[in-house]
Amino acid sequence: MKRYVPFRKGEIVSDAENARASIGARRNPETEAAVLQAAAELIREQGYAALTMEAVCKRARAGKATLYRWWPSKAHLLLALVSRSKQEMELPDTGTLRGDLTAYLDDLLARWRGDDGSMPMGPLVRVLYVEAADNAELGAALLEERRDRWQLLDQILTAARARGEVSPRLGAERAKQLAMALPIYLLMIGRLPAPGETAALVDDILPSFA
Amino acid sequence: MKRYVPFRKGEIVSDAENARASIGARRNPETEAAVLQAAAELIREQGYAALTMEAVCKRARAGKATLYRWWPSKAHLLLALVSRSKQEMELPDTGTLRGDLTAYLDDLLARWRGDDGSMPMGPLVRVLYVEAADNAELGAALLEERRDRWQLLDQILTAARARGEVSPRLGAERAKQLAMALPIYLLMIGRLPAPGETAALVDDILPSFA
Amino acid sequence: MKRYVPFRKGEIVSDAENARASIGARRNPETEAAVLQAAAELIREQGYAALTMEAVCKRARAGKATLYRWWPSKAHLLLALVSRSKQEMELPDTGTLRGDLTAYLDDLLARWRGDDGSMPMGPLVRVLYVEAADNAELGAALLEERRDRWQLLDQILTAARARGEVSPRLGAERAKQLAMALPIYLLMIGRLPAPGETAALVDDILPSFA
Amino acid sequence: MKRYVPFRKGEIVSDAENARASIGARRNPETEAAVLQAAAELIREQGYAALTMEAVCKRARAGKATLYRWWPSKAHLLLALVSRSKQEMELPDTGTLRGDLTAYLDDLLARWRGDDGSMPMGPLVRVLYVEAADNAELGAALLEERRDRWQLLDQILTAARARGEVSPRLGAERAKQLAMALPIYLLMIGRLPAPGETAALVDDILPSFA
DNA sequence: CATTAATCGAGACGGTACGTCATGTCTTCCG
DNA sequence: CGGAAGACATGACGTACCGTCTCGATTAATG
Numbered sequence: 007m008k009r010y011v012p013f014r015k016g017e018i019v020s021d022a023e024n025a026r027a028s029i030g031a032r033r034n035p036e037t038e039a040a041v042l043q044a045a046a047e048l049i050r051e052q053g054y055a056a057l058t059m060e061a062v063c064k065r066a067r068a069g070k071a072t073l074y075r076w077w078p079s080k081a082h083l084l085l086a087l088v089s090r091s092k093q094e095m096e097l098p099d100t101g102t103l104r105g106d107l108t109a110y111l112d113d114l115l116a117r118w119r120g121d122d123g124s125m126p127m128g129p130l131v132r133v134l135y136v137e138a139a140d141n142a143e144l145g146a147a148l149l150e151e152r153r154d155r156w157q158l159l160d161q162i163l164t165a166a167r168a169r170g171e172v173s174p175r176l177g178a179e180r181a182k183q184l185a186m187a188l189p190i191y192l193l194m195i196g197r198l199p200a201p202g203e204t205a206a207l208v209d210d211i212l213p214s215f216a
Numbered sequence: 217m218k219r220y221v222p223f224r225k226g227e228i229v230s231d232a233e234n235a236r237a238s239i240g241a242r243r244n245p246e247t248e249a250a251v252l253q254a255a256a257e258l259i260r261e262q263g264y265a266a267l268t269m270e271a272v273c274k275r276a277r278a279g280k281a282t283l284y285r286w287w288p289s290k291a292h293l294l295l296a297l298v299s300r301s302k303q304e305m306e307l308p309d310t311g312t313l314r315g316d317l318t319a320y321l322d323d324l325l326a327r328w329r330g331d332d333g334s335m336p337m338g339p340l341v342r343v344l345y346v347e348a349a350d351n352a353e354l355g356a357a358l359l360e361e362r363r364d365r366w367q368l369l370d371q372i373l374t375a376a377r378a379r380g381e382v383s384p385r386l387g388a389e390r391a392k393q394l395a396m397a398l399p400i401y402l403l404m405i406g407r408l409p410a411p412g413e414t415a416a417l418v419d420d421i422l423p424s425f426a
Numbered sequence: 427m428k429r430y431v432p433f434r435k436g437e438i439v440s441d442a443e444n445a446r447a448s449i450g451a452r453r454n455p456e457t458e459a460a461v462l463q464a465a466a467e468l469i470r471e472q473g474y475a476a477l478t479m480e481a482v483c484k485r486a487r488a489g490k491a492t493l494y495r496w497w498p499s500k501a502h503l504l505l506a507l508v509s510r511s512k513q514e515m516e517l518p519d520t521g522t523l524r525g526d527l528t529a530y531l532d533d534l535l536a537r538w539r540g541d542d543g544s545m546p547m548g549p550l551v552r553v554l555y556v557e558a559a560d561n562a563e564l565g566a567a568l569l570e571e572r573r574d575r576w577q578l579l580d581q582i583l584t585a586a587r588a589r590g591e592v593s594p595r596l597g598a599e600r601a602k603q604l605a606m607a608l609p610i611y612l613l614m615i616g617r618l619p620a621p622g623e624t625a626a627l628v629d630d631i632l633p634s635f636a
Numbered sequence: 637m638k639r640y641v642p643f644r645k646g647e648i649v650s651d652a653e654n655a656r657a658s659i660g661a662r663r664n665p666e667t668e669a670a671v672l673q674a675a676a677e678l679i680r681e682q683g684y685a686a687l688t689m690e691a692v693c694k695r696a697r698a699g700k701a702t703l704y705r706w707w708p709s710k711a712h713l714l715l716a717l718v719s720r721s722k723q724e725m726e727l728p729d730t731g732t733l734r735g736d737l738t739a740y741l742d743d744l745l746a747r748w749r750g751d752d753g754s755m756p757m758g759p760l761v762r763v764l765y766v767e768a769a770d771n772a773e774l775g776a777a778l779l780e781e782r783r784d785r786w787q788l789l790d791q792i793l794t795a796a797r798a799r800g801e802v803s804p805r806l807g808a809e810r811a812k813q814l815a816m817a818l819p820i821y822l823l824m825i826g827r828l829p830a831p832g833e834t835a836a837l838v839d840d841i842l843p844s845f846a
Numbered sequence: 847c848a849t850t851a852a853t854c855g856a857g858a859c860g861g862t863a864c865g866t867c868a869t870g871t872c873t874t875c876c877g
Numbered sequence: 878c879g880g881a882a883g884a885c886a887t888g889a890c891g892t893a894c895c896g897t898c899t900c901g902a903t904t905a906a907t908g
Contacts, residue, residue, distance in 0.1 A: 026880070034880070053350050058868055069881040074870065129349070135404045136346040139339070140264065173423075180420055187401035191393060194345050194400065210390055214424040240900030241857035268889055279860040284891065450874030451883035474770065478863060489886045494865065549769070555824050556766040559759070560683045600840055607821035611813060614765045614820065630810055633803075634844040658853035660905035667854075690894060699855040704896065 026067065040066040041073060042090055045083055046125040054133050059083075081137055081144040088130050089151055091117060097158055103166035104212055110162060111189060112204045114155075119198055128193050135190070159185060172215045184214045235277060243286070250276040251283060252300055255293055256335045264339055269293075291347045291354045294340050299361050301327055301337050307368060313376035314422055320372060321399060322414045324365075329408055338403050345400075369395060382425045394424045445487060453496070460486040461493060462510055465503055466545045474549055479503075501557045501564045504550050509571050511537055511547050517578055523586035523635065524628055530582060531609060532624045534575075539618055548613050555610075579605060592635045604634045655697055663706065670696040671703060672720060675713055676755045684763050687713075711767055711774040718760055719781055721747060727788055733796035734842055740792060741819060742834045744785075749828055758823050765820070789815060802845045814844045 026036055044065035048057050059080060063070050077083040098109035120126030138145040163181045166172050172181055188211055192198055199207050236246055254276035258266050269290060273280050287293040308319035330336030348355040373391050376382050382391055398421055402408050409417050446456055464486035468476050479500060483490050497503040518529035540546030558565040583601050586592045592601055608631055612618050619627050656666055674695035678686050689710060693700050707713040728739035750756030768775040793811045796802050802811055818841055822828055829837050 037880075055350055059870080060868060063881090063883095067881075069879095070870080070883075071872080072880055075879090079870095132346060132349060136342055139342055139404070139406055176420065183398060183401060183407075184420065187397040188393060190404065191397035191400050194349075194404070196349060197393075210386065210394065210424065213426055214420065216423055235860055238857075238859040238898050238900090240898080241855085242900075244858070244899095247859075269891080270889060273860090277860070279858095280862085280891080281893080282859060285858075289891090445886055447872050448874090448883075448885040450872080451881085452874075454873095454884070457885075479865080480863060483886090487886075489884095490865075490888085491867080492885060495884080499865095552766055552769060556762060559762060559824075559826060560685055596840065603818060603821060604840065607817040608813060610824065611817035611820050614769070614824070616769055617813075630806065630814065630844065633846055634840065636843055655855055657855080658903050658905095660851090660853070660903080662853075662905075664854070688894060689896080693855090693857095697855070699853095700857080700896080701898080702854065705853085708896095 037066070037068055037072060038076065041068055041077075041083075042087055044068075045087055049087075049129060050125055054129060057083075079144075081134075081141055082147070084130055084134055084137070085144065085147050085151060087125075088127060088134065091124065091127055095155075095158065097161055099165075103162070103169070103171040103215065104208055106162040106166065107185060107211070108205050108208045110159060111185075111208060112201075115189065115198060115204060116201065118193060119201070121201060128198060132193055135194075156182070166215070176215065181215065185211065247276075247278055247282060248286065251278050251287075251293075252297060254278075255297055259297075259340070260335050264343060267293075289351075289354070291344065291351060292357065294344055294347075295354070295357055295361055297335070298337055298340050298344065301334065302361075302365065305365075305368065307371055309375075313372070313379070313381040313425065314418055316372040316376065317395060317421070318415050318418045320369060321395075321418060322411075325399065325408060325414060326411065328403060329411070331411060338408060342403055345404075366392065376425070386425065391425065395421065457486070457488055457492060458496065461488050461497075461503075462507060464488075465507055469507075469550070470545050474553060477503075499561075499564070501554065501561060502567065504554055504557075505564070505567055505571055507545070508547055508550050508554065511544065512571075512575065515575075515578065517581055519585075523582070523589070523591040524632060526582045526586065527605060527631070528625050528628045530579060531605075531628060532621075535609065535618060535624060536621065538613060539621070541621060548618060552613055555614075576602065586635070596635065601635065605631065667696070667698055667702060668706065671698055671707070671713075672717055674698075675717055679717075679759060680755060684759060689713075709774075711771055712777075714760060714764055714767070715774065715777050715781060717755075718757060718764065721754065721757055725785075725788065727791055729795075733792070733799070733801040733845065734838055736792040736796065737815060737841070738835050738838045740789060741815075741838060742831075745819065745828060745834060746831065748823060749831070751831060758828060762823055765824075786812070796845070806845065811845065815841065 026034065026040070041062060044062050045057060048061055048065065057080065059070065059073055062068070062083070063073055066073075073083075077086060095110075095113055098106045100106050100109065116122065117124075118126060118128035118131065120128075134144070134148055138148045159182055160178065163172060163178065163185070167174075167181075176184070188207065192207075236244060236250070238244060251272060254272050255267060258271055258275060267290065269280070269283055272278070272293070273283055283293075287296060305320075305323055308316045310316050310319065326332065327334075328336060328338035328341065330338075344354070344358055348358045369392055370388065373382060373388065373395070377384075377391075386394070398417065402417075446454060446460070448454065461482060464482050465477060468481055468485060477500065479490070479493055482488070482503070483493055493503075497506060515530075515533055518526045520526055520529065536542065537544075538546060538548035538551065540548075554564075554568055558568045579602055580598065583592060583598065583605070587594075587601075596604070608627065612627075656664060656670070658664065659666075671692060674692050675687060678691055678695065687710065689700070689703055692698070692713070693703055696703075703713075707716060725740075725743050728736045730736050730739065746752065747754075748756060748758035748761060750758075764774070764778055768778045789812055790808065793802060793808065793815070797804075797811075806814070818837065822837075
């Protein structure tokens with residue numbers, strides 16, 4: 007029986023020895039991990055532009071169908087990456103807005119920079135903000151994903167307001183925006199503060215709450 | 217067989233009646249205008265996703281080579297669009313930081329929103345920020361483009377500093393960042409203030425300079 | 427900005443009702459047939475100059491990637507066309523070189539002229555000869571393709587040599603060249619003999635074997 | 637006054653020091669020479685596929701308008717190249733067809749091979765034969781160009797016929813074809829005989845005249 | 847001598863084909 | 878059935894050439 011092959015021979019046809027197989031009629035967690043791993047590595051090593059669904063498939067040794075089954079668009083894949091990195095952070099309670107905000111931003115910036123050796127989330131977040139602008143579905147998902155973190159920020163600000171550290175003039179929304187605007191802006195222009203500079207950053211933000 | 221093109225003689229299709237021709241060995245400003253016009257219309261009518269180089273060529277009745285000669289990438293085309301919208305703005309001099317900043321941001325936000333009926337620059341600016349992150353050349357061009365506007369902001373802040381309205385604690389760079397962070401952040405999350413809300417915005421920003 | 431493609435969700439145009447889909451991870455013979463069909467029609471209807479890869483794609487409703495996967499250049503496509511026309515021809519055995527050569531060339535010339543209503547192969551062969559001169563890969567493919575037919579000619583000449591109809595002075599290669607030179611030359615100058623003239627042609631070639 | 641330059645800077649804008657200028661209202665022979673020289677070099681160095689009008693312009697430091705003014709198509713350029721090489725050859729008169737044909741083909745093959753250090757005409761001739769098939773104008777010009785040489789061949793064959801060396805069965809046209817077919821064929825398949833092998837070649841051709 | 851006219855290099859112009867690449871859908875075969 | 882593999886149609890990308898055009902300069906012939 008004739009086996010058709012593309013004109014350019016000599017390429018890899020199948021090194022199927024060590025491919026992951028199905029584990030039956032349910033999702034294979036190994037595959038999920040491999041895909042997210044591959045996506046993370048691609049972004050880190052070659053930038054966001056290199057994050058193509060095809061490259062992810064190849065690197066993760068996954069099929070395209072598998073990818074699209076679980077992450078119907080690149081946006082969902084990005085979101086999954088960010089979600090994966092979300093680990094618990096307990097509510098800081100230093101007694102001052104300055105201390106709480108410093109703790110909060112210190113943690114956030116560390117994740118953006120990838121301080122603990124894990125993948126830096128900064129580039130992803132930057133991309134998500136822009137993608138979300140054109141993509142309502144992604145926007146909603148992004149909002150949902152941020153809910154916990156934002157709740158934390160809300161609690162910090164509410165406590166500070168109770169202590170009189172936040173001007174009554176400021177609405178809850180605007181207060182949150184004031185807290186996030188400068189970090190996000192610095193992320194956007196690629197000028198994230200170094201690990202030790204968070205306190206100085208907070209000192210520059212704090213007056214706007216007064 | 218790459219370059220084998222049989223001789224075609226006299227079968228020129230060229231419905232050249234109404235095409236723009238060259239004006240010699242130098243740039244034809246009409247072509248430039250037509251291209252930018254086409255790009256602006258495409259974005260406005262069908263969104264940024266419709267801004268393909270090919271669509272621009274077609275709409276502007278321009279050749280691909282022409283496009284790529286003057287704008288080597290889509291990002292540069294965007295940048296040109298933004299640049300074009302930047303017409304002169306004179307230095308505001310209201311005597312207070314509040315007044316100057318309000319005038320400055322009022323103008324900027326109006327362009328981002330497209331208040332005068334022209335194309336809203338906001339979405340373009342948002343995309344440019346993300347592109348610049350991965351593209352050093354574009355980053356340089358973007359920086360260059362912003363120079364004029366930033367110089368204005370610098371002058372506003374310097375004057376304010378002379379009047380004692382800017383804390384000596386703040387460096388020039390950080391002061392600029394504090395002025396721009398919230399507007400940019402609001403642009404990023406799609407919450408640009410309405411035309412009348414600029415003053416309130418400035419009031420929320422101002423305390424951080426004190 | 428090369429690879430920045432905004433997410434497009436649900437705006438697939440894809441009038442996929444009547445498009446050929448993949449039949450799995452292997453070549454779809456329908457696609458191959460459609461492409462060769464389209465190429466043949468283009469050449470016949472509009473001439474060789476109209477045979478652009480793009481036109482073939484369009485007409486065959488095939489993707490560019492598909493085309494280039496299987497036929498890495500226009501020349502290879504031509505070659506496939508010629509190959510396809512080469513159906514089996516049994517070894518003529520009339521007992522004389524004259525008869526065998528007449529049968530052989532009659533068949534060959536009929537295909538070059540397209541006598542059976544199919545596409546004339548002559549113009550394609552002519553182009554292939556020239557392309558092969560500049561393109562080693564194509565040259566090899568062309569040689570490979572001709573092997574069957576040449577084997578036939580070899581057998582004819584060997585048999586004739588055994589009967590003493592071919593001078594021992596002539597090498598095998600030169601004998602083949604003498605048989606093919608005049609037909610090819612006539613093809614090149616566009617003076618292919620009419621269907622009934624093959625015998626006369628052979629009569630003019632034959633003496634050189636004596 | 638603003639000077640527009642393409643976005644990619646740093647390229648050669650004008651090294652106009654040593655450019656050829658017009659010599660008034662008539663053709664500049666230096667330009668013609670430079671163009672033909674450039675074309676010849678391109679074919680020799682990079683093959684026929686590299687013979688683009690643009691490459692010729694660049695290499696010859698000539699303007700496109702100049703090129704198209706004097707050689708309205710690539711075919712005309714090719715033809716001019718061949719014509720340029722046409723030098724006088726006197727009618728050989730060795731008293732035998734064998735001697736005359738050997739002299740004739742020896743000269744022809746030497747030019748095809750470029751034995752005297754000049755540009756090999758073989759590749760050009762090969763291309764011209766194929767181009768002429770699709771291009772009547774070029775075909776006519778090619779015929780005209782070859783007239784002298786063919787006249788020579790005609791004379792050789794007529795003299796041989798008078799001596800009884802050409803079978804009356806052969807028409808004048810067919811006789812010429814028999815003389816040229818094998819050399820042309822060998823040219824087409826890139827198997828031109830070496831300088832000393834012309835006599836052997838003629839010996840293989842001669843019997844067909846008997 | 848001044849004007850005219852044709853020539854020159856240069857290269858921008860509108861087009862079109864090229865060959866590459868990513869998308870998201872599909873089908874097969876294996877476990 | 879899930880998963881790897883990869884072919885499929887689509888279409889944008891950026892490059893290269895085509896043949897036409899306009900420029901500004903140069904220079905011979907003309908007035």
